[in-house]
Amino acid sequence: MNKNIVIAGPRGRMGSEAVNMVLNEPSFNLVSCIDHKTELNPILAENNIPVYQNPEECFYANDVDVLIDLTVAKASFNHIIMALQNKISCVVGTTGFTNEQLEEIQQVAKENETGIIIAPNFAVGAILMMHFSKIASKYLEDVEIIEKHHDQKVDAPSGTAVKTAEMIKSVRKSKQQGHPDEIEVLSGARGATDDGIHIHSIRLPGLVAHQEVIFGGEGQTLTIKHDSMNRKSFMDGIKLSVNHVVEIDGLIYGLENVLDLD
Numbered sequence: 001m002n003k004n005i006v007i008a009g010p011r012g013r014m015g016s017e018a019v020n021m022v023l024n025e026p027s028f029n030l031v032s033c034i035d036h037k038t039e040l041n042p043i044l045a046e047n048n049i050p051v052y053q054n055p056e057e058c059f060y061a062n063d064v065d066v067l068i069d070l071t072v073a074k075a076s077f078n079h080i081i082m083a084l085q086n087k088i089s090c091v092v093g094t095t096g097f098t099n100e101q102l103e104e105i106q107q108v109a110k111e112n113e114t115g116i117i118i119a120p121n122f123a124v125g126a127i128l129m130m131h132f133s134k135i136a137s138k139y140l141e142d143v144e145i146i147e148k149h150h151d152q153k154v155d156a157p158s159g160t161a162v163k164t165a166e167m168i169k170s171v172r173k174s175k176q177q178g179h180p181d182e183i184e185v186l187s188g189a190r191g192a193t194d195d196g197i198h199i200h201s202i203r204l205p206g207l208v209a210h211q212e213v214i215f216g217g218e219g220q221t222l223t224i225k226h227d228s229m230n231r232k233s234f235m236d237g238i239k240l241s242v243n244h245v246v247e248i249d250g251l252i253y254g255l256e257n258v259l260d261l262d
C-alpha cells in the first residue's frame with residue numbers, strides 16, 4: 001500500500017536526502033513538508049510540494065500516514081506529539097531527546113495506538129557493526145573504539161560510540177585495560193574510558209561518520225569498521241522504518257529493534 005509522507009526539516013542535510021529518497025521510492029508519496037522558514041528546498045518547488053510552518057495545519061490539510069522528522073529535538077518533540085495525537089505514525093532521526101521526553105512520547109503513542117520509531121543511527125551497516133562488536137566481545141574482552149566525524153559535530157564521543165560501549169559492556173566482564181601503571185604524558189592521550197573501554201574521538205573536515213572497534217587477543221587483533229560516506233547511508237534504515245512503523249503501536253527506540261538480527 002502506498003504511504004503518504006510528510007518530512008520535517010526538508011532543507012537540512014538529512015532532510016534534503018530524505019526528500020530525494022521519498023520522491024524516488026514508488027510506494028511513497030511526498031504530500032508536504034514542515035519547515036520553520038519559508039525558504040524552499042528547490043526540489044520541493046519543482047515538484048509542487050507544499051511547505052507548512054504550522055505542523056497542525058499540515059496534518060489537518062493532508063491525509064498523512066507517516067511523518068519523517070529530521071530537525072532539532074525541541075521542534076521535533078512538538079511535531080511528534082502533534083502527529084501522534086492525529087494518529088500519524090512517526091520515523092524520527094533527530095537526536096537529543098531527554099529520557100522524560102521519550103517516556104512522554106511512548107505514553108502518547110500508546111494512548112493513540114500509533115507507532116513511532118526513533119533511531120539515533122539509521123545506517124544499517126552501523127547497526128550491524130555494533131551487533132558484531134557485541135558478539136566479538138564475548139570472546140575478545142580487550143577492546144578500544146575509534147570514532148571519526150566531521151568537524152562540525154559538537155558532542156564527543158558520538159552516540160554510536162557510547163551505544164557500542166554499552167552493548168559490549170552488557171556481555172563483557174568489567175576490565176581495566178592496558179598497563180596498570182599507565183601514565184598519560186599528554187592528558188587525554190588514552191581517550192575517554194567507559195568501564196575500561198577506551199573511546200577515541202577524531203574530528204576533521206572531510207569526514208562524515210566512521211567507527212572502528214578494535215579487539216585484541218594473544219597474537220591477534222580483530223577490527224570491525226563502518227564508514228558512512230554520505231547521508232545516503234542513512235536512507236535505507238529510514239525507508240525500512242517507514243514500512244515497519246505503520247504495523248506497530250507505541251515507541252521502538254533504535255534501528256536494531258526493527259532489524260531481524262537473530
Ligand code: NAP
Nearest residue numbers: 009011012013014036070071075093094095119120121122
Ligand atoms: P541540519 O542540516 O542542521 O538540518 C536540520 C534542519 O532542521 C534545518 O533545515 C533547520 O533549519 C531545521 N529546523 C530547525 N528548527 C526547526 C523547527 N523549529 N521547525 C522545523 N525545522 C527546523 O542537520 P542534519 O545534519 O540534517 O541533522 C538533522 C537531525 O538528524 C539532527 O538531530 C542530527 O543529529 C540527526 N542525525 C541523525 C542521523 C540518524 O541516522 N538518525 C544521522 C545524521 C544526523 P535552519 O537551518 O533554518 O535552522
